[in-house]
Amino acid sequence: MATIYQATASAPVNIAVIKYWGKRDTKLILPTNSSLSVTLDQDHLRSTTTARADASFEQDQLWLNGKVDEIKAGGRLATCIAEMKRLRKETVEAKDPNAPKLSSYKVHIASYNNFPTAAGLASSASGFAALVASLAQLYNLTVSPSILSLIARQGSGSACRSLFGGFVAWQMGSDPSGNDSLAVEVAPREHWPQMQALICVVSDDKKGTSSTSGMQRTVETSALLQHRIKHVVPERMAAISKAILARDFDTFATITMADSNQFHAVALDTEPPIFYMNDVSRSIIALIVEYNRVSIAAGGGYKAAYTYDAGPNAVIYALEENLKEILQLVISYFPQRPSEFKDVLGLFSKNTTDINTH
Numbered sequence: 328m329a330t331i332y333q334a335t336a337s338a339p340v341n342i343a344v345i346k347y348w349g350k351r352d353t354k355l356i357l358p359t360n361s362s363l364s365v366t367l368d369q370d371h372l373r374s375t376t377t378a379r380a381d382a383s384f385e386q387d388q389l390w391l392n393g394k395v396d397e398i399k400a401g402g403r404l405a406t407c408i409a410e411m412k413r414l415r416k417e418t419v420e421a422k423d424p425n426a427p428k429l430s431s432y433k434v435h436i437a438s439y440n441n442f443p444t445a446a447g448l449a450s451s452a453s454g455f456a457a458l459v460a461s462l463a464q465l466y467n468l469t470v471s472p473s474i475l476s477l478i479a480r481q482g483s484g485s486a487c488r489s490l491f492g493g494f495v496a497w498q499m500g501s502d503p504s505g506n507d508s509l510a511v512e513v514a515p516r517e518h519w520p521q522m523q524a525l526i527c528v529v530s531d532d533k534k535g536t537s538s539t540s541g542m543q544r545t546v547e548t549s550a551l552l553q554h555r556i557k558h559v560v561p562e563r564m565a566a567i568s569k570a571i572l573a574r575d576f577d578t579f580a581t582i583t584m585a586d587s588n589q590f591h592a593v594a595l596d597t598e599p600p601i602f603y604m605n606d607v608s609r610s611i612i613a614l615i616v617e618y619n620r621v622s623i624a625a626g627g628g629y630k631a632a633y634t635y636d637a638g639p640n641a642v643i644y645a646l647e648e649n650l651k652e653i654l655q656l657v658i659s660y661f662p663q664r665p666s667e668f669k670d671v672l673g674l675f676s677k678n679t680t681d682i683n684t685h
């Protein structure tokens with residue numbers, strides 16, 4: 328009986344606190360600045376991908392959520408698959424003459440996202456991370472997550488960070504080959520288990536301007552981006568890494584909110600301008616600002632930090648002890664739910680059902 332070569336892997340999304348926005352090399356996906364994110368460790372926002380290699384397959388093919396997704400020659404999917412085949416050939420088949428020559432077989436890949444695709448909830452991050460992870464398993468690779476991150480990066484920049492759990496930095500690197508533009512762990516999840524993320528899905532519509540085209544336009548037209556990458560991000564990367572290691576929520580929150588604000592300012596500074604947040608997004612910002620102000624006025628510290636990706640959905644980072652209060656607050660100020668809020672998910676929480684509103 329013929330052996331079946333098949334593997335399944337799943338990867339979660341990550342939400343950046345220092346945003347990646349801009350490429351210095353669009354083909355290799357090399358960023359204009361380093362970035363840092365937290366990988367969400369619950370099951371709500373995940374991609375699950377199954378890859379199979381077979382000598383009888385006539386072409387590489389991908390089904391995304393059950394529909395054929397074209398693999399364009401020279402495109403991102405083709406690059407990731409080719410790079411994974413190369414790793415199989417060089418690190419397995421070249422060393423073991425008995426290893427089946429899977430690198431010469433075509434692959435069929437099926438992937439499912441359990442959340443909206445291309446809606447600003449980082450599906451490209453979990454999607455390409457799961458793709459690379461499933462092929463790594465299929466090909467029996469024993470390479471490190473940082474090496475795999477080099478390949479996921481060429482699918483979608485933010486994907487390189489989803490190969491690690493916990494707190495993850497994508498170091499921009501300086502080599503034109505891209506071989507030093509990879510993800511590294513800043514701290515594992517267990518380092519700061521009290522850190523939680525609350526996702527407020529304001530809209531799950533497909534975004535108007537994709538991250539890829541939006542950031543390219545920003546690179547071409549925004550003067551503010553040049554200031555950001557030279558004079559703002561390097562200091563913030565160092566300071567927020569230090570804050571994470573020290574479990575210093577005040578500093579983490581201050582930098583996270585400032586960086587989200589600057590990313591959206593840079594989008595606005597693009598020609599023509601890009602608006603990712605909407606009125607609901609802005610009123611959630613106002614709510615969190617007021618909530619923190621009251622806490623600080625009473626002698627406490629920051630209790631919540633908002634951040635927005637390329638879409639209107641809020642991600643609120645908070646310590647576990649404040650999560651229920653924040654959820655109650657959000658719900659009481661947005662009684663229109665679920666028309667304005669399609670969903671409110673408590674991620675990261677050990678007891679998710681507790682804070683899930685439906």
Ligand code: ADP
Nearest residue numbers: 374438444445446447448449450451454537538
């Ligand atoms: P998002 O905010 O969801 O990351 P992007 O515009 O960055 O939106 O990327 C969306 C694109 O990512 C999709 O159109 C698709 O090409 C790719 N993608 C999403 N999910 C997957 C997946 N599971 N497997 C492969 N590619 C995926």
Ligand code: DP6
Nearest residue numbers: 343346347483484485538539636637
């Ligand atoms: C705002 O990784 O989706 O979420 O590399 O072109 O695929 P491509 O873009 P993508 O951009 C993510 C942008 C962001 C910020 C971040 O995740 O760091």
Ligand code: CO
Nearest residue numbers: 449451452538
């Ligand atoms: Co994306």
